[in-house]
Amino acid sequence: MGPIIGMSPDKKAESPGVVEERAGLRGVCGTLPEAECAASPLATSLDRSSSSGDEELTNLNWLHENLLQNFTLGSPEAQTSPSPLFDIEGNHGASVISSAAAHAGESVKSKPPFSFSLLIYMAIEQSPSKSLPVKDIYGWILEHFPYFSSAPTGWKNSVRHNLSLNKCFRKVERSLGKVNGKGSLWCVDPEYRPNLIQALKKQHFPSAHSFCTPPASPPSAFSPARHLFLQGCSLKESDIDAATAMMLLNSAPGHHSDPCDPDSPIDLSRPHSVLVSSDPKQDHNYSSSSFQRCSSRSSSSSSSSLSSLDEAGCDSGQGRRAGSEGFHSDEDSEEERNPRLPSLTVKCPLPVKRARHDSKPELDEELKEAAGSLLHLAGIRSGLDLSKRTAKSKKPEKHRK
């Protein structure tokens, strides 16, 4: 493969431009209002400390409470005010993301619930130039997911493996980006960005389902018992929240973003503390397998969705293996392709290049929100987990081989 691996011709053509484009965007902020921008994760970037003011709390509460209320109790607030979902759908979720970002700084030592692909994606997306050398990707992951600091170095191999294998990532010539050092810069292929976002969203569905509710079931369907359960179990709660959020987002009618719009910045709000899998111990290794699997392959679904997507829609996988590669963009048939996905599947027409013309900022925001919500939620949980346990450090040892 040439400099740009696994990319379809069109992608290759874009590569150079993409980088520049992203650089120009300067992160999400470019497209967001100032206020949002300020709060936006990307804007804040990795460094932003977790300490944030009321906004984060507010936002957090907003999302967290509303979601729960919405589903479980339907508290007055939820009733009186538009549900978070609406906000999200209405593009107001940006603040949420920002809050998520704010929260994200908490310590996280648990294995992130995200697949490597998503981790990489987040790392890249959060970089100012939207492109990073592998080294920086490592750094980002380590910074945001301390879990890996204690993990065997194999995760780096996995990162590289994903970069090479996953079509979502494209290699940029050094000349275009990095001048010094080894290796090239890696960026997210705009084409697949929506897919990645979607994957993020989907990632938590399963969990949610497993914990709580039938995805398709309306809020009313939630029983008080569950609520109690949730209350009693913060961990699950977060999971549920995340899942719920995702579910809502996904189910949202207008939730599609301009999939391929390169300008759609994704704000994965700093995943700083995004960890879902609280216990690496449970995992045999640093991978998220345990979490994913336990929760119904949340990650798998994400990844698999990616793969499927890739094959089906954006199939450019000409030279690439099917392993953990791209995403397919066609949501229409996504369910069909991925039976595992909950019925909630989003109807988001994600992707696909064809759908790309409509670059709706709103959609972008939605995506961002979704991602932010996810991260945010995860962050919450991570905070809880971390505070509770510090011991998880049991390094997962290799179960096999």
Add this chain to the structure above:
DNA sequence: CCAGCGATAAACACTA
């Protein structure tokens, strides 16, 4: 039981 998928490990090649 099988297929699909993600994760992991390892080997190899290339480059700074």
Add this chain to the structure above:
DNA sequence: CTAGTGTTTATCGCTG
């Protein structure tokens, strides 16, 4: 030469 990077292949575990 070494270390980092990039690619490829093989294998394992899990889920549907």
